[in-house]
Amino acid sequence: MSLKVAIQMDPIGPINIDADSTFRIAEEAQKRGHQLFYYTPDRLFWEDGRVKARGWPLSVRRVKGDHFTLGAEAEIDLGEWDVVWLRQDPPFDMGYITTTHLLERIHPRTLVVNDPFWVRNFPEKLLVLQFLDLIPPTMIARDLATIRAFKQAHGDIILKPLYGNGGAGVFRLDPNDRNLASLHEMFTGMSREPLIVQKFLPDVSKGDKRVILVNGEPVGAINRVPQVGETRSNMHVGGRPEKVTLTPRDLEICAAIGPTLRDHGQIFVGIDIIGNYLTEINVTSPTGIQELERFDGTNSAERIWQVIEAKRAE
Numbered sequence: 001m002s003l004k005v006a007i008q009m010d011p012i013g014p015i016n017i018d019a020d021s022t023f024r025i026a027e028e029a030q031k032r033g034h035q036l037f038y039y040t041p042d043r044l045f046w047e048d049g050r051v052k053a054r055g056w057p058l059s060v061r062r063v064k065g066d067h068f069t070l071g072a073e074a075e076i077d078l079g080e081w082d083v084v085w086l087r088q089d090p091p092f093d094m095g096y097i098t099t100t101h102l103l104e105r106i107h108p109r110t111l112v113v114n115d116p117f118w119v120r121n122f123p124e125k126l127l128v129l130q131f132l133d134l135i136p137p138t139m140i141a142r143d144l145a146t147i148r149a150f151k152q153a154h155g156d157i158i159l160k161p162l163y164g165n166g167g168a169g170v171f172r173l174d175p176n177d178r179n180l181a182s183l184h185e186m187f188t189g190m191s192r193e194p195l196i197v198q199k200f201l202p203d204v205s206k207g208d209k210r211v212i213l214v215n216g217e218p219v220g221a222i223n224r225v226p227q228v229g230e231t232r233s234n235m236h237v238g239g240r241p242e243k244v245t246l247t248p249r250d251l252e253i254c255a256a257i258g259p260t261l262r263d264h265g266q267i268f269v270g271i272d273i274i275g276n277y278l279t280e281i282n283v284t285s286p287t288g289i290q291e292l293e294r295f296d297g298t299n300s301a302e303r304i305w306q307v308i309e310a311k312r313a314e
Helices: 021-031 094-104 116-121 124-130 144-154 180-190 202-206 248-263 289-296 300-313
Strands: 004-008 035-039 044-047 050-060 068-070 074-077 083-086 111-113 138-141 157-161 171-173 195-199 208-214 217-225 240-243 268-274 277-282
Touching: 004 021, 004 050, 021 035, 021 050, 021 289, 021 300, 044 094, 083 094, 094 116, 111 300, 124 138, 124 277, 138 144, 144 157, 144 180, 144 195, 157 180, 171 180, 208 248, 208 300, 217 248, 217 289, 217 300, 240 289, 248 268, 248 277, 289 300
Parallel strands: 004 035, 004 083, 083 111
Antiparallel strands: 035 050, 044 050, 050 068, 050 074, 138 195, 157 171, 157 195, 208 217, 208 268, 217 240, 268 277
């Protein structure tokens, strides 16, 4: 089976080909004989009932500094393609949300991965609220007095933007901290969005586990260990990936959330687990598949394409 595959992603030039999951997905697609087309989100548009994009035919190769070739620029009707990958990074702002509305108009006739309706309605830090028995004490709030009461109850907390990503804007406020009001002033001055507050989990010093799920089934995990003196373990901010196995608790969490992901078209998902707690469900642009493949040989990209090809064969 040869599929016509369009990839909506951030600019391909600066990516790290040894870490970028979209590159690995494209590489595997090319290996399987699929035709690739690349465009950035700003080049997606609707016109006269058609969802279109301006971009380029794409070929990729694992050569640093020379990892892609673009064909002649072209305008395509995405409704005539087999698969569209929704793979730009957050922030999950109105620009991002608008792309989900546009792509929803061609799905599922064109298979959009992940399902854009549920990407829009399953933000990473909000979907976890459906699984109260799996998450640490958590609050979504904007009011300073309300957040202060949560901090007083739990002492040591994590404060972060509700729609952020990559560890940006994540702060730990321990019992002796005096910066809550200043941080609240800064965040609320930047946007009208609420904040997310969670009880600090000391187990983060042992790592923040990223578990990869494909069509609701766990395929493996990596552990992301923060640098000394750092709370955040995201690889964007220097977290160190390590080989790790799935524990019975990890599998319990996956079994609890897997059917929801599968039933709502979330084919490629990365969840975050600290200790015994689920902290995020990443459906927008999860990462980690290259590290997982290096550590234990698990080819998540192959499994992803097997699922997609089976859905297209239907």
